[in-house]
Amino acid sequence: xxxxxxxRVSKRFGDFQALDHVSMELRExxxxxxxxxxxxxxSTTIRILLGMLKATEGRATLFGKDAWKDxxxxxxxxxxxxxxxxxxxxxxxxxxxxxxxxxxxSYSEKKRDEWVERFQFDPTKKARSYSKGNRQKIALIAAxxxxxxxxxxxxxxxxxxxxxEHIFQQGVREMKEAGKTVLLSSHILSEVEKLCDRVxxxxxxxxxxxxxxxxxxHLTRMxxxxxxxxxxxxxxxxxxxxxxxxxxxxxxxxADTDHMEEIINYLNKYGVRKLESTPPTLEDLFxxxxxxxxxxxxx
Amino acid sequence: MRKHIKGTGILFPILxxxxxxxxxxxxxxxxxxxxxxxxxxxxxxxxxxxxEAYSMTMENPAMIAMLGIGYDHYQKIGSLFALEMxxxxxxxVAIMNILLMSKLxxxxxxxxxxxxxxxxxxxxxxxxxxSFMVMLSANVLFVILLATAMGFMQIDGFGFSGVVLxxxxxxxxxxxxxTMTAFFAHFSVTSRGTSILGFGALFFFYILxxxxxxxxxxxxxxxxxxWLSRAYVFVDNNIFPIGLLLVSSLGLGIIAFILQAKRDIxxxxxxxxxxxxxxxxxxxxKVGLVIRLQKTMIFIWTIGILLLHIVFALILGxxxxxxxxxxxxxxxxxxxxxxxxxxxxxxxxxMTLFITAPVIISFLRLRGEEKSNRTELxxxxxxxxxxxxxxxxxxxxxxxxxxxxxxxxxxxxxxxVISEDMMPLGDVMGASVVYIPAVLLVLGLAxxxxxxxxxxxxxxxxxxxxxxxxxxxxxxxxxxxxxxxLSVYEHVxxxxxxxxxYASLLILSGIGVLLIFxxxxxxxxxxxxx
Numbered sequence: 001x002x003x004x005x006x007x008r009v010s011k012r013f014g015d016f017q018a019l020d021h022v023s024m025e026l027r028e029x030x031x032x033x034x035x036x037x038x039x040x041x042x043s044t045t046i047r048i049l050l051g052m053l054k055a056t057e058g059r060a061t062l063f064g065k066d067a068w069k070d071x072x073x074x075x076x077x078x079x080x081x082x083x084x085x086x087x088x089x090x091x092x093x094x095x096x097x098x099x100x101x102x103x104x105x106s107y108s109e110k111k112r113d114e115w116v117e118r119f120q121f122d123p124t125k126k127a128r129s130y131s132k133g134n135r136q137k138i139a140l141i142a143a144x145x146x147x148x149x150x151x152x153x154x155x156x157x158x159x160x161x162x163x164x165e166h167i168f169q170q171g172v173r174e175m176k177e178a179g180k181t182v183l184l185s186s187h188i189l190s191e192v193e194k195l196c197d198r199v200x201x202x203x204x205x206x207x208x209x210x211x212x213x214x215x216x217x218h219l220t221r222m223x224x225x226x227x228x229x230x231x232x233x234x235x236x237x238x239x240x241x242x243x244x245x246x247x248x249x250x251x252x253x254x255a256d257t258d259h260m261e262e263i264i265n266y267l268n269k270y271g272v273r274k275l276e277s278t279p280p281t282l283e284d285l286f287x288x289x290x291x292x293x294x295x296x297x298x299x
Numbered sequence: 300m301r302k303h304i305k306g307t308g309i310l311f312p313i314l315x316x317x318x319x320x321x322x323x324x325x326x327x328x329x330x331x332x333x334x335x336x337x338x339x340x341x342x343x344x345x346x347x348x349x350x351e352a353y354s355m356t357m358e359n360p361a362m363i364a365m366l367g368i369g370y371d372h373y374q375k376i377g378s379l380f381a382l383e384m385x386x387x388x389x390x391x392v393a394i395m396n397i398l399l400m401s402k403l404x405x406x407x408x409x410x411x412x413x414x415x416x417x418x419x420x421x422x423x424x425x426x427x428x429x430s431f432m433v434m435l436s437a438n439v440l441f442v443i444l445l446a447t448a449m450g451f452m453q454i455d456g457f458g459f460s461g462v463v464l465x466x467x468x469x470x471x472x473x474x475x476x477x478t479m480t481a482f483f484a485h486f487s488v489t490s491r492g493t494s495i496l497g498f499g500a501l502f503f504f505y506i507l508x509x510x511x512x513x514x515x516x517x518x519x520x521x522x523x524x525x526w527l528s529r530a531y532v533f534v535d536n537n538i539f540p541i542g543l544l545l546v547s548s549l550g551l552g553i554i555a556f557i558l559q560a561k562r563d564i565x566x567x568x569x570x571x572x573x574x575x576x577x578x579x580x581x582x583x584x585k586v587g588l589v590i591r592l593q594k595t596m597i598f599i600w601t602i603g604i605l606l607l608h609i610v611f612a613l614i615l616g617x618x619x620x621x622x623x624x625x626x627x628x629x630x631x632x633x634x635x636x637x638x639x640x641x642x643x644x645x646x647x648x649x650m651t652l653f654i655t656a657p658v659i660i661s662f663l664r665l666r667g668e669e670k671s672n673r674t675e676l677x678x679x680x681x682x683x684x685x686x687x688x689x690x691x692x693x694x695x696x697x698x699x700x701x702x703x704x705x706x707x708x709x710x711x712x713x714x715x716v717i718s719e720d721m722m723p724l725g726d727v728m729g730a731s732v733v734y735i736p737a738v739l740l741v742l743g744l745a746x747x748x749x750x751x752x753x754x755x756x757x758x759x760x761x762x763x764x765x766x767x768x769x770x771x772x773x774x775x776x777x778x779x780x781x782x783x784x785l786s787v788y789e790h791v792x793x794x795x796x797x798x799x800x801y802a803s804l805l806i807l808s809g810i811g812v813l814l815i816f817x818x819x820x821x822x823x824x825x826x827x828x829x
Contacts, residue, residue, distance in 0.1 A: 046701050047675075047827075050675075050678065050679050051678070052675065052678055052679075052826065052827040053826045053827070054824070054826060071678065071683065071684075072681050072682055072683035073681070073682055074677075075681040075682070076681040078679070079679075080676070080679035082675060082676065082679075084421065084672070085676065086671055086672040086673045086675070086676065086829075087673065087676065088588075088673065089489070091574075091578075091582075091591070091592075092574030092575055092576070094574070094576040094577055094578070095574070095577070095578040095582060096577065096578075097578075098577055098578030098582070098583060099578050099582060099583060099588055102578070102583035103585075103677065103680035103681060103682050104680050104681045105681065118490060123576045124573040124575070124576055125573070125574065126574055128409075128488070128489060129488070139676065215488060231346065257721055289558075295611055296677070
């Protein structure tokens with residue numbers, strides 16, 4: 001079942017095209033990664049989903065309802081955590097959490113206390129004295145303790161320490177196990193890699209890649225390190241081999257995944273002693289997309 | 300020492316540029332109002348008789364409590380001007396300095412600007428030094444501007460040395476309160492707390508002087524506001540109050556710098572209390588949240604307005620004498636009825652402006668919340684645009700309705716004790732509540748702006764300032780009718796002097812409600828910034 005759908009959504013601010021026909025679909029129970037650098041349009045997309053901004057073109061629906069028109073209704077089943085959490089400075093952290101939870105109707109105090117405990121959060125202080133990470137905990141506790149079916153998380157861990165980040169990741173996994181859907185926007189790629197089933201990459205307001213991590217990896221190259229008895233002649237001319245380097249009898253290169261068979265067969269003739277291959281990290285994918293494109297544009 | 304103030308030379312122009320617009324508006328406003336009032340004074344009290352009438356009212360303890368000790372005689376017109384203007388101008392200058400200095404000190408510290416600056420090769424005291432230089436420049440500039448402007452006007456009975464002393468008194472008073480705010484900035488961890496301490500001190504010293512001037516003179520000598528009247532500016536021209544102001548500024552300034560050198564960044568000397576772990580049932584409602592966020596503001600305005608009414612009620616008995624013998628003051632009272640009735644009608648017209656202010660402040664917090672990115676989290680919950688707008692409208696409307704009722708009670712209850720021929724409660728109440736539709740109309744304008752021109756919401760303050768100019772200075776400046784009619788408040792029927800016109804009240808309320816709906820419609824369909 002589709003929980004969230006963006007259908008060719010565009011957003012213009014004056015002359016600036018913030019989003020250009022963005023489409024996206026989240027199925028029930030999946031964790032969807034949404035990655036891209038600052039200013040690419042992640043937060044604009046999320047604000048359209050939350051009904052704070054009105055799309056110039058296209059349609060955004062959550063649970064089959066219009067994100068703009070039925071915002072308050074939709075949000076009963078939603079929980080949102082922004083990257084920068086701004087709360088009322090003269091309320092205590094505990095009060096802010098209660099106020100936010102209550103805005104969605106009734107809530108379980110037990111669950112709230114449990115999450116306060118897990119995040120080791122001190123709810124007695126005035127919100128103005130909290131650090132960025134602690135303010136983020138307020139929003140995270142209010143999100144995890146609510147009865148939401150969809151979690152929209154916009155760089156939710158940018159202020160958390162590694163321990164708390166771990167608690168956060170546990171939380172997200174628990175939500176998934178409970179059959180809930182998560183949209184995780186982030187530029188901490190290792191986090192996305194660990195958690196997400198599918199990923200969309202946005203750049204300058206356009207989705208440039210989407211799919212499972214495996215899908216994305218197929219589009220790109222493996223990093224290979226090989227030691228052979230004899231030096232493989234003419235290897236550099238083989239199709240699918242890139243960035244070949246030789247040092248002390250070892251060669252390192254990048255291999256196109258769809259040429260892997262031919263490359264291995266070719267190398268075998270020279271007596272392979274050692275072979276290491278590393279799948280590309282999301283970061284490699286990401287960098288390749290961005291470096292490639294921006295050098296194209298500069299040229 | 301040098302290393303402690305390294306970088307001040309770079310910081311000073313930056314801070315100056317940061318605050319130049321604010322300062323420009325304050326300084327030109329203060330100078331303009333002072334000069335236009337000074338210009339009108341010779342016409343207000345043209346002859347000896349009218350001045351003597353005034354001196355009679357100054358025998359009333361309530362007048363002394365409000366304006367300070369008077370002069371022995373009022374042969375020079377400047378003495379009357381100083382009596383009515385010096386104290387209140389000083390308070391205005393102090394407010395400017397409190398706001399400016401809490402921004403320059405604790406606000407910049409709270410927002411992390413100080414930390415960023417301090418991480419560079421900049422002395423520990425540089426930021427404070429540069430802030431002081433900005434505040435000092437503002438006050439010096441004010442003295443020069445005011446003295447030059449009033450000096451050039453060459454009004455009879457002012458005298459150049461008096462003009463210079465008058466301006467310098469205000470400037471040094473401003474300096475003292477700017478310095479005091481820098482001192483308070485070490486105690487509170489927020490700029491809000493800092494300015495509240497500053498305003499609190501100003502209020503405390505005003506009350507101290509009021510009691511001192513009436514009952515025990517030594518109290519007035521503790522209050523800087525008490526020093527001002529003892530300069531007998533324009534008559535005796537005593538300089539020693541300036542000395543007192545400068546020496547106490549210096550003392551407080553030194554302490555402020557010592558504390559700056561010792562205190563950890565971000566730290567406050569007043570301890571913070573541990574708050575509650577859970578929200579109360581009231582706070583969990585939307586209106587409850589809004590009221591909770593504004594309770595201090597609402598409380599301070601309510602107390603201030605009620606106090607003013609009590610003070611005015613105390614002088615009601617002496618009104619007759621004052622107005623009857625002063626032809627110029629009668630310009631204010633143009634309607635029908637006896638003097639007390641006319642005075643109460645005028646008072647209510649002016650107080651309505653004071654009531655409009657908290658109504659607008661309360662509602663415009665909605666825009667403030669948006670600018671501080673706090674509405675985002677609210678709208679991400681199951682809260683619709685209309686629900687939040689309503690949650691902000693309810694307290695604003697409550698203030699607009701309850702304050703007029705409360706103020707009528709305050710004036711009437713003290714008035715009946717003081718004077719035998721006090722107006723009946725019904726008439727006082729009527730004179731006050733008849734303005735409610737006009738206040739709602741201004742609120743409607745605020746809603747309209749928030750819905751359609753969110754960046755220009757502060758424009759609504761112009762209506763208030765304009766209303767103030769028309770009521771306070773309209774007759775003195777002899778403004779033409781059409782200019783006066785631009786003010787919303789001038790369309791309210793004057794009760795009980797005039798026949799109560801329900802039609803005009805209904806029209807005002809109708810426009811107000813219509814504006815609220817149009818504004819709400821705009822708010823529903825526009826993008827939310829944060």
